[in-house]
Amino acid sequence: DAGVIQSPRHEVTEMGQEVTLRCKPISGHDYLFWYRQTMMRGLELLIYFNNNVPIDDSGMPEDRFSAKMPNASFSTLKIQPSEPRDSAVYFCASSFWDRQETQYFGPGTRLLVL
Amino acid sequence: SQQGEEDPQALSIQEGENATMNCSYKTSINNLQWYRQNSGRGLVHLILIRSNEREKHSGRLRVTLDTSKKSSSLLITASRAADTASYFCATGANSKLTFGKGITLSVRP
Numbered sequence: 001d002a003g004v005i006q007s008p009r010h011e012v013t014e015m016g017q018e019v020t021l022r023c024k025p026i027s028g029h030d031y032l033f034w035y036r037q038t039m040m041r042g043l044e045l046l047i048y049f050n051n052n053v054p055i056d057d058s059g060m061p062e063d064r065f066s067a068k069m070p071n072a073s074f075s076t077l078k079i080q081p082s083e084p085r086d087s088a089v090y091f092c093a094s095s096f097w098d099r100q101e102t103q104y105f106g107p108g109t110r111l112l113v114l
Numbered sequence: 115s116q117q118g119e120e121d122p123q124a125l126s127i128q129e130g131e132n133a134t135m136n137c138s139y140k141t142s143i144n145n146l147q148w149y150r151q152n153s154g155r156g157l158v159h160l161i162l163i164r165s166n167e168r169e170k171h172s173g174r175l176r177v178t179l180d181t182s183k184k185s186s187s188l189l190i191t192a193s194r195a196a197d198t199a200s201y202f203c204a205t206g207a208n209s210k211l212t213f214g215k216g217i218t219l220s221v222r223p
Contacts, residue, residue, distance in 0.1 A: 004156075033210070042215040043157075043202065056210065091156055101145060101206055105156035 004106035006092050012112045018080040021109045024073055025094030033103060034067055034077050035091040043091075049075065050097075082113045118146075118203040118214030126220040133190040135217045137203030138183075145206040146179055148188045150199045151216070157202065161188075193221045 005024040013019055025032050033048040047057040052069045060067070064083070069075040079086055089110050093103040121136045137146070145164045149157040163170045163179045163186065170177050176189040190197055198221045204211040 031209070043213040045210060045212070048210060050209070093157075097209065102147070102159045102162060103157075103211060105149075105158070107156050 004092055004094055004104055006090075006106035006109050008109060009107060010110045010112075012114065013082055014114050015083055016081045017113075018078065019082045019086075019111060019113075021077040021090050021092075021111070023075045023077070023092030023106060025075070025092070026096075026104055027073065029094035029096045029104070030072075031095045031097050031103075032069060032075050033093040033095075034075070035093065037089045037091060037108070038087075046077070082111075084113045087111055087113050118205050118212065120201070120203055120214045120217045122217060123215075124218045124220075126222065127193055128222050129193060129195055131193055133193050133197070133219055133221070135188045135190075135201055135203075135219070137186045137188070137214060139186075139203075139205045140184065141205075141207070143181075143205045143207050146177075146186050147204045147206060147211065148175075148177060148186075149202045149204060149213075151202065152199045160201075162206075190219075193219075195221050195223045197221050 007022045030051050034046040035043050037043045046059045047067045049069045067077045089108045091105050091108045093105045095103045118137045118139050147162045148160045151157045161172045161177050163177050174191045179186045200216040200218050202213050202216045204213045
């Protein structure tokens with residue numbers, strides 16, 4: 001398996017633009033998580049899905065952020081409009097919630113909003 | 115909000131030495147996990163210990179858990195330069211993980 005795939009790997013955009021981050025989880029995994037990592041705040045859980053249904057979005061910073069999972073093999077995280085404080089590394093992770101409860105992380109998308 | 119708090123924040127050791135990293139947490143957990151992150155990469159799972167376990171081994175890794183003190187430690191024995199990375203503890207509860215801010219480990223050749 002190729003692991004969790006994220007695209008793009010790097011994104012540079014200007015304030016006010018829409019940004020869409022993409023994630024393909026590991027096949028067969030039924031949980032998908034979106035995280036944001038910054039030096040100041042560390043790794044924060046934004047939202048997670050179970051069987052394509054959003055379960056907990058309490059970590060989503062504000063209405064400018066939205067996430068969807070239209071099917072088991074694809075998820076998006078959208079920021080509209082983007083702001084400089086959204087600059088961070090965004091990770092997608094997936095897991096199969098058996099007794100192991102281990103999460104598998106993608107390589108991340110490094111976002112810079114100018 | 116951060117559940118796990120790692121200690122120390124940074125650690126520098128010589129190759130061949132052992133590295134000990136600590137994690138404390140505040141609320142009840144189902145399990146505690148340690149992850150490694152190499153610079154510019156995603157996190158990689160290292161080891162999981164359940165709340166009813168006290169110690170677990172995996173290769174050069176040993177993790178302990180003391181639920182009465184709400185603390186865990188990760189020991190890496192016979193460290194190598196390739197162990198240089200950031201290490202995170204994560205507490206598992208209610209189907210999700212909460213990560214600490216991480217420990218930066220530097221292993222000098």
